[in-house]
Amino acid sequence: MMQDPEVWAADKIELDKWKAASTVDLIHHIVGHYHREARVEMARLESQADEAVLMEGVNHPVLMEIRDEVDRLCIELRNHLAVEERMLFPALLDIAEGRAPSIPVETLEPMRLLEDEHEAAAGLLKRLRVLTEGFNPPENARAAQRKFFETLQTLANSLYRHVYLENQVLFQRLR
Numbered sequence: 001m002m003q004d005p006e007v008w009a010a011d012k013i014e015l016d017k018w019k020a021a022s023t024v025d026l027i028h029h030i031v032g033h034y035h036r037e038a039r040v041e042m043a044r045l046e047s048q049a050d051e052a053v054l055m056e057g058v059n060h061p062v063l064m065e066i067r068d069e070v071d072r073l074c075i076e077l078r079n080h081l082a083v084e085e086r087m088l089f090p091a092l093l094d095i096a097e098g099r100a101p102s103i104p105v106e107t108l109e110p111m112r113l114l115e116d117e118h119e120a121a122a123g124l125l126k127r128l129r130v131l132t133e134g135f136n137p138p139e140n141a142r143a144a145q146r147k148f149f150e151t152l153q154t155l156a157n158s159l160y161r162h163v164y165l166e167n168q169v170l171f172q173r174l175r
């Protein structure tokens with residue numbers, strides 16, 4: 001994933017500390033912090049995207065394309081969060097707490113599907129990064145576009161960390 005390599009190296013050290021946490025604590029952290037943050041930032045992003053297109057779309061037509069990509073990302077991400085929270089995570093909590101999982105472990109194969117979705121989200125973010133020239137508004141951009149790009153950057157940074165914790169820490173425990 002594309003991020004400032006130095007910042008990312010520091011983040012990774014921080015995130016890797018979760019390898020020592022219990023599965024229960026890790027899932028609570030992912031949902032309580034990253035899923036909540038994703039939902040809050042997506043709500044801001046969607047209204048800011050529409051506002052930016054309305055106020056500045058005439059001067060910056062690329063904003064329409066960016067808004068459409070944001071819509072796609074938000075739809076996919078909301079589905080993804082729901083599948084994790086309603087199917088995968090409850091089963092993982094059952095296993096962690098010694099109960100028979102509510103869904104059979106073999107069906108945890110959707111994990112591969114979830115990883116594919118992480119890849120798809122990374123692809124959309126990459127495209128958004130290109131379309132926004134690295135989340136940098138053009139010099140003559142007005143407030144609406146600046147706020148929009150700022151939120152996009154916040155969501156992207158949060159997603160990089162979130163996906164790392166799932167792919168590299170949580171899912172590794174099931175292999």
Ligand SMILES: [Fe+2]
Pocket residue numbers: 030035081084162166
């Ligand atoms: Fe997640």
Ligand SMILES: [Fe+2]
Pocket residue numbers: 080084114118163166
């Ligand atoms: Fe995920």
